Amino acid sequence: MAALETRExxxxxxEKYKYGFVTDIEMDRAARGLSEDVVRxxxxxxxxxxxxxxxxxxxxxRWREMTEPNxxxxxxxxxxxxxAYYYAAPKTGGKPLSLDEVDPKLLETxxxxxxxxHEQKLLAGVAVDAVFDSVSVxxxxxxxxxxxxxxxxxxxxxxxxxxxxVRKYLGSVVPVTDNFFATLNxxxxxxGSFVYVPKGxxxxxxxxxYFRINASETGQFERTLIIADExxxxxxxxxxxxxxxxxxxxxxxxxxxxxxxxAEIKYSTVQNWYPGDEEGKGGIxxxxxxxGDCRGRGSKISWTxxxxxxxxxxxxxxxxxxxxxxxxxxxxxxxxNHWQQADTGTKMIHLGKNTRSRIISKGISAGQAxxxxxxxxxxxxxxxxxxxxxxxxxxxxxxxxxxxxxPYIESRNPSARIEHEATTSKIADDQLFYCTSRxxxxxxxVALIVNGFCKEVLQQLPMEFAVEAQKxxxxxxxxxxx
Amino acid sequence: xxxxQNLHVSVGGKEILKGLxxxxxxxxxxxxxxxxxxxxxxxxxxxxxxxxxxxxxxxVYYKDEDLTTLAPEERSAKGVFLALQYPVEIPGVTTMNFxxxxxxAQRRARGESEFDAVSILxxxxxKATALNVPEEMxxxxxxxxxxxxxxKRLEILQMALFEPSLAILDETDSGLDIDALKLVAEGVNTxxxxxxxxxxxxxxxxxxxxxVPDRVHVLAGGRIVAEGGKELAxxxxxxxxxxxxxxxx
Numbered sequence: 001m002a003a004l005e006t007r008e009x010x011x012x013x014x015e016k017y018k019y020g021f022v023t024d025i026e027m028d029r030a031a032r033g034l035s036e037d038v039v040r041x042x043x044x045x046x047x048x049x050x051x052x053x054x055x056x057x058x059x060x061x062r063w064r065e066m067t068e069p070n071x072x073x074x075x076x077x078x079x080x081x082x083x084a085y086y087y088a089a090p091k092t093g094g095k096p097l098s099l100d101e102v103d104p105k106l107l108e109t110x111x112x113x114x115x116x117x118h119e120q121k122l123l124a125g126v127a128v129d130a131v132f133d134s135v136s137v138x139x140x141x142x143x144x145x146x147x148x149x150x151x152x153x154x155x156x157x158x159x160x161x162x163x164x165x166v167r168k169y170l171g172s173v174v175p176v177t178d179n180f181f182a183t184l185n186x187x188x189x190x191x192g193s194f195v196y197v198p199k200g201x202x203x204x205x206x207x208x209x210y211f212r213i214n215a216s217e218t219g220q221f222e223r224t225l226i227i228a229d230e231x232x233x234x235x236x237x238x239x240x241x242x243x244x245x246x247x248x249x250x251x252x253x254x255x256x257x258x259x260x261x262x263a264e265i266k267y268s269t270v271q272n273w274y275p276g277d278e279e280g281k282g283g284i285x286x287x288x289x290x291x292g293d294c295r296g297r298g299s300k301i302s303w304t305x306x307x308x309x310x311x312x313x314x315x316x317x318x319x320x321x322x323x324x325x326x327x328x329x330x331x332x333x334x335x336x337n338h339w340q341q342a343d344t345g346t347k348m349i350h351l352g353k354n355t356r357s358r359i360i361s362k363g364i365s366a367g368q369a370x371x372x373x374x375x376x377x378x379x380x381x382x383x384x385x386x387x388x389x390x391x392x393x394x395x396x397x398x399x400x401x402x403x404x405x406x407p408y409i410e411s412r413n414p415s416a417r418i419e420h421e422a423t424t425s426k427i428a429d430d431q432l433f434y435c436t437s438r439x440x441x442x443x444x445x446v447a448l449i450v451n452g453f454c455k456e457v458l459q460q461l462p463m464e465f466a467v468e469a470q471k472x473x474x475x476x477x478x479x480x481x482x
Numbered sequence: 483x484x485x486x487q488n489l490h491v492s493v494g495g496k497e498i499l500k501g502l503x504x505x506x507x508x509x510x511x512x513x514x515x516x517x518x519x520x521x522x523x524x525x526x527x528x529x530x531x532x533x534x535x536x537x538x539x540x541x542v543y544y545k546d547e548d549l550t551t552l553a554p555e556e557r558s559a560k561g562v563f564l565a566l567q568y569p570v571e572i573p574g575v576t577t578m579n580f581x582x583x584x585x586x587a588q589r590r591a592r593g594e595s596e597f598d599a600v601s602i603l604x605x606x607x608x609k610a611t612a613l614n615v616p617e618e619m620x621x622x623x624x625x626x627x628x629x630x631x632x633x634k635r636l637e638i639l640q641m642a643l644f645e646p647s648l649a650i651l652d653e654t655d656s657g658l659d660i661d662a663l664k665l666v667a668e669g670v671n672t673x674x675x676x677x678x679x680x681x682x683x684x685x686x687x688x689x690x691x692x693x694v695p696d697r698v699h700v701l702a703g704g705r706i707v708a709e710g711g712k713e714l715a716x717x718x719x720x721x722x723x724x725x726x727x728x729x730x731x
Contacts, residue, residue: 429533434570437530438580438640439558439588448583452574452623 017274020244023214025105030087036060039187042087046156046190049163059176059186066180072343073372073404074312076285079250086188088215090132127152129193129209131222141205150203150234151196155223158194165196169227173256173293173320181252181314182289185221189254192222197232197263206462208237213273213284219250226256228263230296235266237465240273240309246282248311253288261296261323266304268461269317270469273309278479280339280368283311290317291347294326294355302329303346304460306469308476311340316374318347321355321383328357331457335450335476336369336401345375345406350386350416359390362454365401366480372404379416386413392422395453397446397480432481442481447474483508483679484529484648489540491521491528498524500704501540506697508647509676513690513715514683516701517723522683523567525701526652529681530564531557544648558584559591563646565637567653572624577636580624581606585643609642613669631662638669649673650681655689667692687719702727 030041039060043053068079090103127141129152145152151162159166176186193209213220228234240251251273257265267290276283286309292301303317319328330346348357357377365371371394379386394403405422427449435445451458451470461469484506491499498521506512516522528535529542531554542549549557572580586596597605610620615635625633634654641649651670655663670693674680682693690698690712698715700708700723708714708726718726 428570430568430570431572433530433532433554434566434572435584436554437532437558437564437566438584439555439591439644440584441553441555441587444583444587448575448580449572452572455574 017244019241019272020274023105023108025103025214026091027215028089028091029085029215029218032085033082034060034084034086034188038086042188042190045087045089046159048156048159051163051167052159055171055176056187059183060188062177063180063183063187066183068180072314072374073370073406074314074341074343076248076312079285081184084250085215085218086221087190088218089190127205127207129154129207131191131193131209131211132214145203145205148201148204149198150201151194152207153194155192155194155225156190158225162194162196165227166194166225169256169258170223170225171256173258173291174254174289179289181287182254185223185252185254185289188219189221189223192224192253193226193236194224195226195234195236197228197234199229200231201229202232203234206235206237208239211238211240213241213249213251219252221251222253224253224255226265226267227258228260228265228299230260231262232260233264235268235462237268237270237462239270239465244274244277244282248276248283248285250285250287251310253290255288255290255317257292257301259292259294259296259299259301259326262298263296264300264302265292266302267292267317268465269303269305269307270461270465270472271305271307271309271313272472275309275340275476276311276338278338278367280311283340284309286310286313286315288315290315291320292318292328293320294323294328294352296326297323297352298325299323300327300329302331302460304331304457305333305344306457306461306472307332307334307342307344308472310342313340313342313344315344316346318349319357320349320351321357321386322351323355324352325354326352327355330357330359330361330375331460332361333364333454333457333473334362334371334373335364335473336366336371337477337480338367338369340367340369342370343372343374345373347376348378348388350377350379350383350388353382353384353386355383355386357388359388359392360456361390361392362457363392363394363403364397364450364453364477365394365403366397366477368400370402370404372406374406374408376408376410377418377420378408379411379413379418381412383413384415386416388416388418390418390420392420393453394422394424395450396424396426397477427481443474443478446477446481450474450477483510483545484681485541485543487541489525489528489542490538491524492536492538493524493534497538498704499528502701502705504699504706506648506679506681508679510696511674511680511682511693512697512699513693513695514681514699514701515685515687515715515718518685520701521704522685522701523652526564526650526681526683529650530554530562555587556591558644559588561645561647563641563644563649565634565641565649565651565654567656569625569628569633569637571626573626575624576621577624578603578606578620581620581640581643584640588644606639606643610639612672613639613642614665615639630657631659631665634658634662634666635669638666642669642673647677648679648681650683652683653685654682655684655686663689664692687715690715700726
């Protein structure tokens with residue numbers, strides 16, 4: 001019944017956010033609130049080994065002692081952690097073994113989202129792991145990837161079947177005690193993707209995970225772990241959507257990347273969680289910890305993010321440049337409209353010699369939104385000849401929004417070279433008029449100008465997703481002018 | 483084609499055009515000449531529908547339709563084109579992409595099918611070659627780092643591409659050396675057609691040596707103060723604006 005009511009409410013909210021529908025499916029949930037029992041429940045649901053349960057319980061006890069951070073430039077009412085659900089899964093009677101066994105309602109949901117899960121219909125060369133609320137419902141192309149030794153599966157499956165690998169790397173980049181939200185995630189994470197690319201293998205296709213929040217009053221806590229062994233390469237993309245609801249829902253994910261010697265990981269995100277309505281009601285709280293460790297010499301990690309959704313985004317995909325000659329990159333587009341708030345950026349920690357990092361951030365603010373770039377470039381004493389280049393550009397649309405740039409630069413090695421450039425501009429009236437006088441309508445003109453502004457970042461996305469991302473940029477800013 | 487009656491236009495509360503009347507028939511080229519501050523650019527912006535240019539009195543009819551109620555993009559789709567004095571830079575948007583977006587938006591508004599990337603490329607290349615616009619310019623961001631001559635050539639290329647019924651050229655000659663001027667004028671002349679009207683707005687007589695108008699109007703103080711054939715431009719050159727305006731008064 002609740003789902004039906006919600007669906008009606010959702011329909012009343014309007015049609016701008018086209019992923020705002022709810023799938024009416026029977027759910028299996030943990031008890032409301034957070035306790036050791038809930039942690040044990042989740043662990044038991046996943047048939048986890050004892051070490052995993054202990055790991056979770058340790059995190060949970062630690063989390064109890066922690067306080068929520070408040071240094072970001074975002075404002076929201078206090079979250080009542082006891083009033084949410086921490087686990088929700090479609091009742092399917094155990095995990096489906098093949099795509100044919102996936103509940104048709106779920107397949108339909110993903111088809112509606114433009115993510116067909118039948119392999120013959122899929123985008124050529126893209127393997128998908130589909131996560132619905134707290135569980136992975138399907139992973140495609142697993143067999144084909146296995147031929148070259150690439151493991152791509154839900155992390156719950158990896159914990160059972162590749163325990164040694166998970167145990168070795170889980171929490172090695174984002175420690176259990178890292179921060180309030182990461183620790184919470186460590187206690188209650190339910191699913192996410194696991195990738196292992198063996199030595200010298202160039203992953204033959206794009207890997208992608210599609211996260212969908214469906215259940216109401218439920219948090220999503222996914223955990224992703226990607227390991228690129230020596231000399232390997234992988235490109236991974238995640239996409240996210242959620243139904244329209246009046247309530248705020250918490251999404252607290254942790255992503256850990258490990259690149260060993262000579263390995264390269266390219267991680268792209270197109271984040272389109274429900275952003276709330278035009279009055280700022282509802283929307284996802286996206287409090288996410290993402291970090292990559294360039295552990296080996298000459299390794300490279302590149303983050304690209306297109307953040308258009310969520311009521312609040314709190315996210316700093318970072319690189320630890322541990323290996324000598326390693327490279328970290330961060331390309332970001334953050335769009336905030338109406339009452340959205342984003343505080344996002346990166347940390348580049350230069351530990352090894354000759355390490356290089358590059359940060360290109362494009363923030364676009366419209367309506368009453370606030371958009372903050374927050375970034376740290378830190379050069380440690382041993383990091384001889386470290387180099388960083390940072391470029392932060394902000395674009396304002398209208399007179400009621402805000403853009404803020406907060407760069408932190410620490411250099412403890414005199415040979416470091418750090419460059420920081422920042423600009424703030426507005427879409428000029430003469431640019432808009434130029435476009436409209438040539439037949440391009442206002443909204444299309446804004447989309448065109450903003451896409452031009454973001455070009456350097458959009459170019460980093462895998463081809464298959466770049467076109468979608470360009471469209472998304474336009475849709476996110478609908479109603480921002482005129 | 484274009485019929486303007488007693489047009490009053492205010493910008494920021496200040497009246498700039500104070501009762502301008504003008505008729506332009508299809509197939510004709512009219513020149514509007516006037517000193518700085520006479521309201522030349524205000525007229526071109528008001529015709530294109532730029533926000534902030536408020537029509538307080540009078541009528542503007544284009545092909546027997548009230549132009550003033552239409553948004554700029556609607557005017558464009560119906561065949562009104564304004565070549566700007568200062569074309570605007572749009573970083574990150576390639577010229578080719580801009581041309582494609584604009585042309586397809588106009589076609590969509592008219593209920594015509596959109597061009598695909600290949601046919602549009604062919605079309606643009608053909609027109610570009612004739613105007614001496616190199617391929618490389620089409621790949622650069624729109625007007626970014628273009629010289630004055632390149633910007634103006636691109637405006638004329640757009641005119642050639644959109645094939646408007648009414649083309650308004652606002653000081654297209656400003657900032658051009660003589661070679662660039664000739665090239666631009668040649669581009670304009672090839673677009674003269676029986677079903678097309680042009681309004682050439684200029685401060686100097688120089689451009690009218692290359693684009694010979696059917697009629698010349700002198701704009702001063704927000705009104706047309708003198709009208710005549712192409713010889714009026716020469717008279718202006720000899721007497722200066724002050725002389726003509728005094729004669730008219």
